[in-house]
Amino acid sequence: MDEEPIAQQRVFTGQLIAVDELTVKLPNNTIAQREIVRAQPAAGVLALKDDKALFVSQFRSTIGQMTLEIPAGKINQGEAPLTAARRELNEETGMTAMKWQPLASYFQSLGFSDATMALFLASELHLATNQLHQDPDEFVKGEWLTLPEAWRAVDDGRICDSKTLLALLYWQQQGIGA
Amino acid sequence: MDEEPIAQQRVFTGQLIAVDELTVKLPNNTIAQREIVRAQPAAGVLALKDDKALFVSQFRSTIGQMTLEIPAGKINQGEAPLTAARRELNEETGMTAMKWQPLASYFQSLGFSDATMALFLASELHLATNQLHQDPDEFVKGEWLTLPEAWRAVDDGRICDSKTLLALLYWQQQGIGA
Incomplete structure (x- = not known):
């Protein structure tokens, strides 16, 4: 074949x-x-604290509207996916996590692209002592939501992308973040 | 912002x-x-019968390897997502379904593309009396898997794309397909 x-x-x-x-x-x-x-490959982070996860609100030129997504970004040349996930969480939200585990790694749009996404679960969160700066062309704002609040954000269209939907479904699965 | x-x-x-x-x-x-x-927007189908779902095995030039994915394809100009999902299920597997419900609609790769995917759950499956032909440049082969078999296909890398992972997680959720 x-x-x-x-x-x-x-x-x-x-x-x-x-x-x-x-x-x-x-x-x-x-x-x-x-x-x-x-x-470029990308990495994303489901960052959990108590019964909430951390999302970032940002304007997406690809679709011309604001969205709510889990923190994520491109993996730099030679950078490990987990290192990129840690860096993006810090850059976008100022947070760091003691505990990390891989959730999934997949192709985003197999029909037309080789783009990959590596998803991680981060827990035991705290404010980073060494806060990294956001990318100069990036303006994101953190937002904490419970799982029911996140599903309402799916219903009202603010959460609308594959990695964030996948993160919500992993979160919903028994045992994760519990 | x-x-x-x-x-x-x-x-x-x-x-x-x-x-x-x-x-x-x-x-x-x-x-x-x-x-x-x-x-172009796309539509995909989680097609369930008893305790199995229908996957298609195909070669993906985007990544140069065989994959196992739920049936899916592009939505034609002016075509409704559900119509495209029905057509793709028939074209790729020769099956049709009596019962359809929407699962999710989302952007596949929000970082660089406006590509959307509409996922549907199809049940009460039977062989289509009016079987459509596969696209002339498409060679896919159907395969029925239980949910544990599908997770093993994730582990061995045959299932490796966002829409199929999302479909598995929806399938796993209580109530769906039960």
């Missing part, structure tokens, strides 16, 4: 993403083109 | 996706560039 790659051409190079056009031979020997968005 | 859009330019136009470069004014009045991948 494999597709055999015949040629690959970079058709767009941006600052954030690049697009490759792949020419493949299908199992029936016909030729097809595939566009693939190459994107 | 809004970013004010100042200019938008299409910097890549492909068959599957397009890329826009957006120039925005940040809350601190500085100017930033945002690359946005415009992609």
